[in-house]
Amino acid sequence: MRPILEVENLSISFLQYDRGARRRVLPAIRRLDLTLEAGQVAAVVGSSGSGKSLLAHGILGILPYNARMEGTLRYRGEPLTPQRAAALRGREIVLVPQSVGYLDPLMKVGPQVARDREKGRGVLGRYGLGPETGDLYPFELSGGMARRVLISTAVAASPALVVADEPTPGLDARAAGRILGHFRELAQGGAAVLLITHDLELALTIAHKVAVFYAGETVEEAPAADFARREDLRHPYTRALWDALPQHGFTPIPGTQPYPGAIPAGCPFAPRCPKRQADCGGAIPYQTVAGGRVRCLHPERGEGS
Amino acid sequence: MGHRIQFAAKKLLRMALLLLGVSLTAFLLMSASPLDPLQTNVGQAALGTMSQEQIARLEDYWGVNDPPLERYLGWLSSALRGDLGTSLLYRVPVVRVLGERMGSSLWLMAAAWVLSGLLGLTLGVLAGACRGRWPDRLIRGWCILISSTPAFWLALLLLMVFSVWMGIFPIGLSVPIGAEAAAVTLADRLRHAFLPALTLSITGVAGIALHTREKLCGVLESDYVLFARARGESAPSIVLRHGLRNVALPAITLQFASISELIGGSVLVEQVFSYPGLGQAAVTAGLGGDLPLLLGITVLTAALVFGGNLCADLLYGAVDPKIRRGAARR
Ligand code: SF4
Numbered sequence: 001m002r003p004i005l006e007v008e009n010l011s012i013s014f015l016q017y018d019r020g021a022r023r024r025v026l027p028a029i030r031r032l033d034l035t036l037e038a039g040q041v042a043a044v045v046g047s048s049g050s051g052k053s054l055l056a057h058g059i060l061g062i063l064p065y066n067a068r069m070e071g072t073l074r075y076r077g078e079p080l081t082p083q084r085a086a087a088l089r090g091r092e093i094v095l096v097p098q099s100v101g102y103l104d105p106l107m108k109v110g111p112q113v114a115r116d117r118e119k120g121r122g123v124l125g126r127y128g129l130g131p132e133t134g135d136l137y138p139f140e141l142s143g144g145m146a147r148r149v150l151i152s153t154a155v156a157a158s159p160a161l162v163v164a165d166e167p168t169p170g171l172d173a174r175a176a177g178r179i180l181g182h183f184r185e186l187a188q189g190g191a192a193v194l195l196i197t198h199d200l201e202l203a204l205t206i207a208h209k210v211a212v213f214y215a216g217e218t219v220e221e222a223p224a225a226d227f228a229r230r231e232d233l234r235h236p237y238t239r240a241l242w243d244a245l246p247q248h249g250f251t252p253i254p255g256t257q258p259y260p261g262a263i264p265a266g267c268p269f270a271p272r273c274p275k276r277q278a279d280c281g282g283a284i285p286y287q288t289v290a291g292g293r294v295r296c297l298h299p300e301r302g303e304g305s
Numbered sequence: 306m307g308h309r310i311q312f313a314a315k316k317l318l319r320m321a322l323l324l325l326g327v328s329l330t331a332f333l334l335m336s337a338s339p340l341d342p343l344q345t346n347v348g349q350a351a352l353g354t355m356s357q358e359q360i361a362r363l364e365d366y367w368g369v370n371d372p373p374l375e376r377y378l379g380w381l382s383s384a385l386r387g388d389l390g391t392s393l394l395y396r397v398p399v400v401r402v403l404g405e406r407m408g409s410s411l412w413l414m415a416a417a418w419v420l421s422g423l424l425g426l427t428l429g430v431l432a433g434a435c436r437g438r439w440p441d442r443l444i445r446g447w448c449i450l451i452s453s454t455p456a457f458w459l460a461l462l463l464l465m466v467f468s469v470w471m472g473i474f475p476i477g478l479s480v481p482i483g484a485e486a487a488a489v490t491l492a493d494r495l496r497h498a499f500l501p502a503l504t505l506s507i508t509g510v511a512g513i514a515l516h517t518r519e520k521l522c523g524v525l526e527s528d529y530v531l532f533a534r535a536r537g538e539s540a541p542s543i544v545l546r547h548g549l550r551n552v553a554l555p556a557i558t559l560q561f562a563s564i565s566e567l568i569g570g571s572v573l574v575e576q577v578f579s580y581p582g583l584g585q586a587a588v589t590a591g592l593g594g595d596l597p598l599l600l601g602i603t604v605l606t607a608a609l610v611f612g613g614n615l616c617a618d619l620l621y622g623a624v625d626p627k628i629r630r631g632a633a634r635r
Binding site: 057060062086089090091094095097099101102103104105106107137139140153 | 528529531532533534535536537538546547550551554625626627630
């Protein structure tokens with residue numbers, strides 16, 4: 001089947017003006033690859049503040065004016081040009097934003113979910129929200145309600161691609177699980193769901209596929225099933241993330257991610273990598289290993305490790 | 306309900322303190338003024354021909370020799386009883402002068418207020434919606450030019466162009482010279498008020514337009530506008546549905562706060578157009594040492610400004626759902 005969304009070698013950078021008129025280009029995303037099929041939930045997992053949200057904005061064609069996007073974006077096999085994105089967003093491609101801050105604070109919830117009153121009520125009802133919710137202002141919503149309202153805004157259209165940006169922060173595990181359940185339902189209904197999150201553990205509860213994002217690159221794309229066993233993971237960073245999961249002992253990764261603009265040549269993970277070798281300072285290919293892909297010269301899996 | 310009464314009581318108390326402070330300040334400034342009311346109003350030559358007794362009587366009338374504190378307390382105690390005294394220059398009760406002057410000024414200021422508010426909002430929204438492009442640059446340039454132009458200079462310019470060169474509008478006053486009060490038509494009054502009102506509006510527009518533009522730019526960079534774009538809303542729809550809604554609140558505050566600037570501007574503009582309004586009376590009273598009239602005008606305008614800000618507060622509460630619903634739930 002043809003994938004709904006294909007992202008190849010995508011980069012998004014910002015033009016910044018330093019003191020005076022010196023321009024500098026700040027790469028927020030440098031090499032991002034991902035394929036997503038209908039009925040699938042794919043998670044892009046990376047630490048907070050690593051520029052993952054920009055992927056969502058890039059797909060929807062709503063990047064700020066000083067951002068530059070390069071690489072390939074294909075939707076249903078055709079290039080997703082800015083014009084095409086503008087025509088599709090809000091209809092076939094929808095965004096579920098991070099917080100109620102993305103709702104107009106002075107407009108009641110109802111008209112923001114759907115302009116058509118009846119339709120809005122129907123969608124809210126689907127998520128267990130009564131018709132009175134439509135008469136509330138965004139600041140009157142509780143955390144869990146807000147999440148469901150935000151999902152409602154997406155479902156008011158009939159989306160083929162749902163991009164969810166960090167949909168569960170501030171919720172307890174049970175509430176978060178319920179919200180993620182709604183996304184799984186959307187995928188079961190035939191939509192492709194792109195889940196952008198920092199929470200690997202939660203992502204694994206619904207994702208079919210996980211793309212690990214580090215310092216502006218996808219370092220590994222793996223079927224979610226591979227996360228059951230450490231040995232099945234390919235990239236040293238993915239293994240480190242695995243080790244940091246609560247059920248595997250919370251082992252933290254030493255060091256910090258490099259800032260965009262201060263990323264070392266070669267493999268960006270090299271300064272923290274236990275497997276680092278002399279050639280890691282050179283070009284790193286994105287290779288297919290055992291049904292997944294990995295950006296590493298010496299992957300943990302596939303070399304008989 | 307309880308907190309509303311509390312709110313009103315607090316506001317009233319503040320207003321009383323404000324008026325007290327303003328009147329005291331005006332009084333102190335006036336007492337410190339180097340202008341001698343006798344010299345200004347009677348004239349050096351006339352004084353020279355007067356006898357000591359006559360001068361003493363005049364000094365008495367203008368209150369030159371009374372101790373300042375006593376004078377102020379005297380004014381205050383009668384003012385509290387509703388008597389603002391008698392204007393020394395016009396020789397009629399201050400309240401009557403205020404009433405007459407207010408009548409002509411009010412039209413002027415109301416017209417300028419409405420016009421500058423509407424025009425400022427429209428231009429500001431237009432500039433904000435087209436930010437960075439030529440309509441924005443044009444409007445911004447114009448506003449900056451206007452706000453760096455003194456009001457009286459603009460008044461002179463308009464007077465020269467429209468009254469002196471083109472002769473479309475009268476040179477000054479609020480009614481035709483020499484006309485009987487009964488013969489003055491509404492059209493006459495409008496014609497006389499037009500240029501002063503225009504001057505006041507033009508100067509008022511700049512500030513409101515620039516502020517509105519800033520606000521709208523802020524709104525257009527907000528997350529909720531980003532999300533509206535992500536949902537496929539068009540740029541005009543975003544400005545109309547979200548922009549106006551979110552700009553309205555600060556615009557209301559600004560509009561009412563602009564009353565103080567309007568009053569300040571009217572002092573200069575009325576002077577240039579010899580328009581017999583409150584502003585002109587303030588200048589006359591200040592230069593002529595007419596203490597009761599000046600204090601009356603000061604207190605009245607301070608109350609107007611305060612009233613404007615109070616209206617802004619109340620409206621804000623009625624319009625902003627956070628305050629409205631928050632108050633309802635308490
Ligand atoms: S390329 Fe080298 S440094 Fe980078 S992750 Fe692989 S082994 Fe480690």
